[in-house]
Amino acid sequence: MPLFSTFADALVRPLLAGGFLAAGERDRLLDELPRIAGADLDALGRAAAAVRLARVGDAVSLCAIISAKSGRCGENCAFCAQSGHFQTTSPQHAFLAPTRIAQAAAVMQAAGVARFGLVASGKALPEAELAQAATALAAIAATGMAADASLGVLPRDALARLKAAGLAAYHHNLETSRAHYPNICTTRTFEDNLEVLRTCRSLGIPTCSGGLFGLGESWADRADLALTLLDAAVFSVPVNFLSPIPGTPLAEQPVLSRDDARRIVILLRLLLPDRHIRICGGRPTVFGPTTANLAPLACGADGLMVGDYLTTGGASLEQDKAGLQQLGFVGV
């Protein structure tokens, strides 16, 4: 009698024992995964959740972000409401005062959220804003929260300065595979993004990097991204599902189905068994506004971004906390 299903049991056996999928098993997974549905998909999800439990534990890491600076971005990421290349209605604002950022962090800390990140639009921050970011990070770190930042393609000296100010982890998404990236952004390269992760690593700054799914990428692109993240030694992998934004080139891209979103989470858990898989933007878009949007936690994810996302609304924090409790998870 198989534990999950014959297929799932064979796949997760090495992962439960502390290993990784061999190339042949990866190929088999990629071949089968897009077609697995119904009870077989449920079984594979339970198997991925067992890997999560065995490799990273049963806690759910909660994080929140603030849009420290919004809009007017010179980059042309095809999904983004903040790109100055497209006509969107996304709000714009200058870099927020560090005191305001620290106040927002305190609200999340009081609600039981352990990590707080400041996020700024643009390729990189100018000097004055870098100083503001350092002040804000120091204020967040002083509360005992993990002070994270996502401030673009920063040079080594700027990253070192943020680390000295209290930066706990730097976030910089690769977004998609190297092959698909030129279809999504042409104002920077995949290599530019990877270099940010390498620089952080050389400075001893933990990195959080993942992607946005539903950009028209293939399953092979999804697996390539996962393997690049594995190799880049990121500790946390944000998973975003596209919410198509009117005015952007991806405005007409269909929203991922719930089953495809679950398959993506399963794929990431099985290819990255020892990393934190954190569900971020697009969770309500794909899974709806109810606690059903916690479904990715039942197929291997172990982290959630709570509160609002950068340019789209998130699930209610109180609802998320109640849902976690109902499902027997503990948010940390």
Ligand code: SF4
């Ligand atoms: S994703 Fe970031 S870098 Fe790309 S256009 Fe949006 S704000 Fe700019």
